[in-house]
Amino acid sequence: MIRIGVAGLGTVGASTLDLLMNHNARIAGRAGQALSVAAVCSRDRQKDRGVDLSSVAWFDDPVALAGSDEIDLYVELIGGSDGVALASVEAALRAGKKVVTANKAMLAHHGARLAALAENTPGASLHYEAAVAGGIPAIKALREGMTANGITRVSGILNGTCNYILTEMEETGAAFADVLADAQRLGYAEADPEADVGGFDAAHKLALMTAIAFEQQVDFEGVEITGIESVAAEDIAFAGELGYRIRLLGIAERTETGIAQSMRPCLTPRTSPLGKIIGVTNAVVFEGDAIGSVMLTGPGAGGSATASAVVADIVDAVRGNTPPTFGLPAAGLAEANRAPTDAERAEFYVRLLLADRPGALAEVAAAIGDHGVSIQRMQQYDDVGGAAPVAIVTHETADKDLQGAMASIDALAVSLAVPVSMRIVTT
Ligand SMILES: NC(=O)c1ccc[n+]([C@@H]2O[C@H](COP(=O)([O-])OP(=O)(O)OC[C@H]3O[C@@H](n4cnc5c(N)ncnc54)[C@H](OP(=O)(O)O)[C@@H]3O)[C@@H](O)[C@H]2O)c1
Numbered sequence: 179m180i181r182i183g184v185a186g187l188g189t190v191g192a193s194t195l196d197l198l199m200n201h202n203a204r205i206a207g208r209a210g211q212a213l214s215v216a217a218v219c220s221r222d223r224q225k226d227r228g229v230d231l232s233s234v235a236w237f238d239d240p241v242a243l244a245g246s247d248e249i250d251l252y253v254e255l256i257g258g259s260d261g262v263a264l265a266s267v268e269a270a271l272r273a274g275k276k277v278v279t280a281n282k283a284m285l286a287h288h289g290a291r292l293a294a295l296a297e298n299t300p301g302a303s304l305h306y307e308a309a310v311a312g313g314i315p316a317i318k319a320l321r322e323g324m325t326a327n328g329i330t331r332v333s334g335i336l337n338g339t340c341n342y343i344l345t346e347m348e349e350t351g352a353a354f355a356d357v358l359a360d361a362q363r364l365g366y367a368e369a370d371p372e373a374d375v376g377g378f379d380a381a382h383k384l385a386l387m388t389a390i391a392f393e394q395q396v397d398f399e400g401v402e403i404t405g406i407e408s409v410a411a412e413d414i415a416f417a418g419e420l421g422y423r424i425r426l427l428g429i430a431e432r433t434e435t436g437i438a439q440s441m442r443p444c445l446t447p448r449t450s451p452l453g454k455i456i457g458v459t460n461a462v463v464f465e466g467d468a469i470g471s472v473m474l475t476g477p478g479a480g481g482s483a484t485a486s487a488v489v490a491d492i493v494d495a496v497r498g499n500t501p502p503t504f505g506l507p508a509a510g511l512a513e514a515n516r517a518p519t520d521a522e523r524a525e526f527y528v529r530l531l532l533a534d535r536p537g538a539l540a541e542v543a544a545a546i547g548d549h550g551v552s553i554q555r556m557q558q559y560d561d562v563g564g565a566a567p568v569a570i571v572t573h574e575t576a577d578k579d580l581q582g583a584m585a586s587i588d589a590l591a592v593s594l595a596v597p598v599s600m601r602i603v604t605t
Contacts, residue, residue: 181216186255193481244270259283274301280308286382289396293503303500305491313483327466336380338458376405384428397514404442436517520578531595
């Protein structure tokens with residue numbers, strides 16, 4: 179009998195209890211051993227969790243539960259990069275227990291150390307499928323299914339709240355702030371939305387996949403992050419007219435100068451695999467030298483979907499299916515090798531606001547040309563009060579050249595607002 183302790187009985191924790199207690203025979207059958215929820219821990223003992231906990235031991239302290247002799251396997255569903263979540267996971271691993279967590283923030287900041295602790299402690303193991311893309315089995319597919327491949331690129335839509343907001347902006351024409359307020363009313367966005375809309379939550383997930391894909395230590399600080407707060411309704415509209423959608427895309431790729439990781443709003447063709455992802459759905463794309471490209475889509479959040487991944491990890495842990503946390507033994511992971519991001523090459527979308535007077539476009543074209551950037555398409559929109567928006571699509575160019583061109587345009591008297599630019603991702 180494997181005795182499970184669950185700390186954190188919120189959205190994911192309560193759904194995990196539901197699966198473990200109401201579908202116990204099916205799950206135990208697949209695990210090959212009897213399983214029981216032996217103990218739980220949360221802040222509020224009186225709160226109804228939707229399951230009968232009368233015969234389950236209660237702990238007020240997650241660290242005490244994690245180290246307790248009453249459990250064999252510890253499930254951490256509290257959240258937060260540090261604090262009791264981290265202390266309890268460390269305690270469980272030190273006690274030689276199997277640990278399952280959905281906590282991407284903790285792993286993005288402490289993954290290398292926790293992986294080493296898990297791998298160096300007899301009996302211990304660390305499982306985190308639910309931390310990346312919720313219910314989508316992204317970690318298993320990348321770490322185990324793709325193991326024959328040299329990975330060239332990992333990309334994805336990794337935050338359902340952001341994808342919902344961008345989809346709604348596109349469908350309604352509304353501004354970011356209005357759509358965010360609606361999403362908060364409907365429960366699709368947190369009261370404090372910064373982790374989601376600022377791109378940090380998605381960047382945590384990307385950093386974990388980067389470690390597996392490129393056999394390096396988790397390097398969250400190496401992810402260049404731009405959130406979606408500054409995406410304007412007119413960018414969504416202009417991108418649409420040009421045949422693109424704006425999506426918060428995470429991309430980790432091997433370049434000649436190292437591993438580049440970015441999480442930022444990008445334009446992608448409406449017909450591209452990631453351009454077709456709408457609403458709260460998540461997607462990951464893995465590109466490898468043997469298989470080509472693999473894409474997985476599905477629910478990236480929500481109690482039941484995330485608990486599906488938590489329970490899959492519990493079954494793996496019980497079966498003893500415990501590959502090294504990030505694919506290679508922790509001691510074999512290389513130091514992060516960051517590529518300078520301004521060397522990256524891409525096509526770019528640029529939006530300008532120009533004084534509507536003769537010669538303005540020629541001045542802009544000259545400023546762009548001076549930096550070696552060439553224009554693929556340019557569209558001028560109707561003048562409002564003497565100012566005309568202009569949307570430009572460039573040919574492929576180095577990021578640093580594009581930034582130089584943007585600075586030159588910004589210095590022109592005909593440029594009436596700070597130019598906006600976004601990368602175009604075509605695959
Ligand atoms: N929600 C999702 O869709 C989703 C998807 C993927 C991954 N995750 C990850 O899953 C984890 C849990 O997320 P969630 O959405 O389920 O969070 P949540 O609904 O806020 O639940 C957090 C739980 O932790 C408990 N808790 C907080 N501080 C505690 C403490 N000091 N001691 C004991 N218990 C404490 C809370 O107790 P009370 O209930 O008693 O207040 C609550 O039950 C996070 O790491 C999150 O990033 C969530």
